[in-house]
């Protein structure tokens with residue numbers, strides 16, 4: 001499912017109407033009908049609705065909804081925020097149909113407040129068709145006043161068409177006032193405001209409805225952003241052939257597990273095994289080797305030089321070349337720690353891994369001292385920062401990151417040529433070519449130490465199985481989020497990272 005900026009939505013609209021020849025009124029009729037269908041699913045018997053229509057096409061959708069509810073036996077009144085002359089062609093046509101059918105249509109220019117407020121207070125449902133993707137800047141009168149009155153009247157149920165009026169559909173900012181909706185029915189595609197804060201908190205539940213826009217339009221004008229769902233990568237999640245063997249599914253090296261942080265590397269390694277990789281080697285500082293070996297049975301353990309400190313040091317083992325040749329993928333970071341010579345160590349690692357390389361946790365903190373280390377990487381490099389690590393990578397603050405997650409991720413991906421998996425309320429996967437995938441299946445259960453280590457292992461496992469990063473990254477993020485939700489027994493508070501690992505199999509099975 002694609003996610004559009006206002007401009008991308010307009011381009012899709014225009015292509016569908018002007019190139020494919022679909023009448024705009026047909027799209028509007030479909031939009032209104034499907035929005036009405038969503039509403040009638042929630043209200044079995046006829047109710048009383050007030051539809052607030054703008055003079056743009058969002059308003060036109062509103063007139064279609066008004067007429068459809070009226071035909072379904074509802075009591076409907078429509079209030080318009082501007083004059084008929086200002087209406088778009090299609091909107092005017094559907095306005096006229098409402099008039100011809102005898103619907104009560106009133107024009108609000110700010111002076112009939114009492115009447116409008118009474119109407120709103122008597123309504124079971126208010127339909128917000130004032131502004132959609134055409135909003136520009138802070139709300140102007142009388143739209144602002146109408147939005148304020150809706151929020152004051154606190155109606156039982158508010159349906160917003162495409163987006164709640166008062167949110168900036170691209171940035172998610174609030175333009176003065178915004179309608180607090182219970183349900184937002186979005187047309188044809190997701191919009192950024194359905195994901196970004198604070199707008200997403202005004203949307204209520206969001207459902208995307210088809211409006212009869214041919215797939216051809218989306219293929220011809222592909223927006224850069226997709227919302228993660230199995231359709232993007234399910235052909236890589238196939239039942240296993242009986243003739244396969246462990247070699248078929250790759251060998252992953254997990255580097256980390258310094259003194260006191262053994263668990264992070266362990267979680268990563270076990271998550272990888274639960275995600276189907278053939279073999280895992282966990283590389284830990286020499287002093288940790290024995291204790292790691294007691295923790296794992298299914299993974300191999302490789303001790304790195306550590307001068308007895310239990311921490312990594314800048315040197316590589318003498319046999320590293322021979323050993324590295326065995327691994328298809330390396331993930332470095334879970335419990336890696338900080339150590340002297342860390343920068344040279346990371347530089348060497350970037351040089352000697354000629355397969356995909358996943359950098360997480362402290363490997364990212366080491367990298368943030370000099371991003372140019374990535375410039376000569378030929379193979380895929382995937383960075384999996386949480387907001388704090390991202391702030392260090394971009395030399396900013398967590399506030400900068402959270403203000404526009406998708407933009408900072410996109411910029412860093414284009415700057416470094418790496419794939420960025422920016423974890424958080426919704427995880428953004430930004431590819432170096434500018435495309436992005438947003439993942440909404442996060443669950444508060446994952447807001448816990450160790451869940452990042454699990455994701456690193458899942459991602460490394462899919463890459464080691466030969467799944468290209470364009471699919472492996474969204475697949476890992478989606479299944480990790482799903483395993484987090486499946487792991488919730490009693491409440492989000494009490495899910496352990498190891499329980500997420502235990503639920504990876506269920507998540508894969510359910511998605512299969």
Ligand SMILES: NC(=O)C1=CN([C@@H]2O[C@H](COP(=O)(O)OP(=O)(O)OC[C@H]3O[C@@H](n4cnc5c(N)ncnc54)[C@H](O)[C@@H]3O)[C@@H](O)[C@H]2O)[C@H](O)CC1
Pocket residue numbers: 009012013027028031054055056057058059060061088130131132133134135136137138139140141143161162163187188189211
């Ligand atoms: N493919 C699709 O997504 C389809 C979308 N449809 C609907 O069309 C709207 C977008 O319509 P558009 O005419 O471009 O803009 P709006 O109706 O959202 O708003 C324009 C309208 O609002 C006034 N306005 C703009 N900014 C402000 C402001 N800050 N304060 C007050 N008034 C403002 C402007 O003057 C215009 O009058 C989309 O959201 C969908 O609902 C199609 O119906 C189907 C295909």
Ligand SMILES: [K+]
Pocket residue numbers: 058128129130131132160161162163164165
């Ligand atoms: K709206």
